[in-house]
Amino acid sequence: MKRRLPDWSELRPLMTFVPPRLDRVAARLESAADVWDLRRIAKRVTPAAPFDYVDGGALAERTLRRNREVFAEVELLPRILHGVDSVDTSTTIAGSRAALPFGIAPTGYTRLMHAEGEIGGVRAATRARIPFTLSTMGTRSLEEVAQAAPDSTRWFQLYLWKDRERSLDLLRRAEAAGYDTLLVTVDTPITGLRLRDARNGLAIPPRLTLSTILDASYRPGWWFNFLTTDPPKYASLSTTSTTLAELTASMFDPTLGFDDLRWIREQWSGRLFVKGVLTAEDARQSASLGADGLIVSNHGGRQLDQAPPSLTALSEVREAVGEDMEIILDSGIMSGTDVVTALCAGADFVLIGRAYLYGLMAGGRRGVERVIELLSAEIRTAMGLMGAATIADLGPHLVRGLPVPPPAGVVRPSSEPQR
Numbered sequence: 334m335k336r337r338l339p340d341w342s343e344l345r346p347l348m349t350f351v352p353p354r355l356d357r358v359a360a361r362l363e364s365a366a367d368v369w370d371l372r373r374i375a376k377r378v379t380p381a382a383p384f385d386y387v388d389g390g391a392l393a394e395r396t397l398r399r400n401r402e403v404f405a406e407v408e409l410l411p412r413i414l415h416g417v418d419s420v421d422t423s424t425t426i427a428g429s430r431a432a433l434p435f436g437i438a439p440t441g442y443t444r445l446m447h448a449e450g451e452i453g454g455v456r457a458a459t460r461a462r463i464p465f466t467l468s469t470m471g472t473r474s475l476e477e478v479a480q481a482a483p484d485s486t487r488w489f490q491l492y493l494w495k496d497r498e499r500s501l502d503l504l505r506r507a508e509a510a511g512y513d514t515l516l517v518t519v520d521t522p523i524t525g526l527r528l529r530d531a532r533n534g535l536a537i538p539p540r541l542t543l544s545t546i547l548d549a550s551y552r553p554g555w556w557f558n559f560l561t562t563d564p565p566k567y568a569s570l571s572t573t574s575t576t577l578a579e580l581t582a583s584m585f586d587p588t589l590g591f592d593d594l595r596w597i598r599e600q601w602s603g604r605l606f607v608k609g610v611l612t613a614e615d616a617r618q619s620a621s622l623g624a625d626g627l628i629v630s631n632h633g634g635r636q637l638d639q640a641p642p643s644l645t646a647l648s649e650v651r652e653a654v655g656e657d658m659e660i661i662l663d664s665g666i667m668s669g670t671d672v673v674t675a676l677c678a679g680a681d682f683v684l685i686g687r688a689y690l691y692g693l694m695a696g697g698r699r700g701v702e703r704v705i706e707l708l709s710a711e712i713r714t715a716m717g718l719m720g721a722a723t724i725a726d727l728g729p730h731l732v733r734g735l736p737v738p739p740p741a742g743v744v745r746p747s748s749e750p751q752r
């Protein structure tokens with residue numbers, strides 16, 4: 334018998350009677366002081382192939398590294414004698430209120446990271462009142478995710494299939510299941526070359542080889558969870574073991590073009606964001622085809638190696654579309670300080686990919702809650718020290734050393750906070 338995934342929150346009252354040191358997951362999550370600590374835990378408890386699939390980037394991983402470096406080079410300016418009574422981290426994005434200025438990025442094969450997969454992610458996001466994005470390559474269906482967290486702000490990410498009918502079916506189901514915003518990913522007509530995956534022989538579903546069996550003996554918890562929960566019923570997953578590149582080559586449309594974006598726009602009446610924009614020209618063209626917003630992203634350094642970091646591309650994208658269009662940034666966000674940096678640089682909101690998955694690997698839903706809690710504390714602290722009481726107070730006047738300065742005249746906020 335396969336067991337159904339319980340909602341652990343129902344067991345929470347009981348957990349108060351369990352001494353913390355007996356609840357090993359809680360104890361190890363509690364011991365993590367930042368997302369990097371969660372990454373270390375994730376590495377210990379997850380088999381190498383899924384861990385590297387998350388952790389790695391394309392080719393020499395130059396973009397992956399640069400994504401981190403550019404954030405480290407920026408200086409945030411403390412404001413002395415600008416004490417704030419309380420910090421309000423809430424904001425509005427894609428027509429919904431979010432308690433924090435970040436949401437969960439779409440990720441494929443999430444169940445490989447932890448058996449709770451998307452269900453753990455969406456429940457943690459909903460508890461924190463932030464949006465959750467389900468990937469076309471997710472491991473739970475649109476309906477399962479909606480049912481698991483009916484109150485969630487849920488977004489759906491579309492990869493365009495060669496088979497247009499299948500894409501259309503996903504769009505109809507997304508609409509029916511209450512997903513109000515569509516993210517169309519345009520940077521993955523083919524998958525980037527990911528050397529760690531090639532070296533690990535990563536395949537979906539995982540192959541049983543001597544090394545996976547050995548790995549299982551070191552990570553019994555992961556294997557137990559994986560083998561005893563319901564496998565996905567999701568149609569986009571094949572049952573024979575295939576590499577990621579083979580899988581995408583057979584299903585994704587490599588000829589993806591602006592005409593397709595026009596077609597998707599005609600089929601989807603909700604909000605539409607184009608994900609993977611890094612240049613002014615693509616930003617302008619996406620806007621002219623009716624995109625409501627853009628996601629400046631290099632896919633976490635997993636696609637074109639040596640593509641620019643999002644923080645570098647943000648300024649020209651902002652200049653191209655003006656201050657009214659919503660711009661979300663992702664790639665490289667590992668702390669609340671990074672979130673604050675991106676917002677000062679002109680992004681309206683950010684998405685977290687790996688940071689979320691490290692938490693998920695480290696402790697399922699509770700691990701994601703821990704990530705959100707850590708980022709939230711870091712955002713509040715940075716804002717408090719910068720004299721910013723609200724998200725609208727964050728702007729270019731509070732940063733120095735951005736890779737490219739924000740365009741003149743298109744700055745948010747238009748004035749310094751009033752005192």
Ligand SMILES: Cc1cc2nc3c(=O)[nH]c(=O)nc-3n(C[C@H](O)[C@H](O)[C@H](O)COP(=O)(O)O)c2cc1C
Pocket residue numbers: 386387388400438439440441468469470471490518608630631632633634635663664665666684685686687688690
């Ligand atoms: C394991 C993994 C799987 C991903 N799968 C998808 C996907 O299915 N669709 C998509 O649009 N982006 C996908 N992404 C990219 C993320 O949505 C996001 O752009 C990226 O992770 C942001 O960078 P960060 O990991 O540094 O936060 C994936 C990223 C990771 C790490």
Ligand SMILES: O=C(O)C(=O)c1ccccc1
Pocket residue numbers: 440441442470521524577581632635
């Ligand atoms: O791994 C990824 O980054 C990704 O976007 C993807 C691509 C194909 C299948 C699953 C995920």
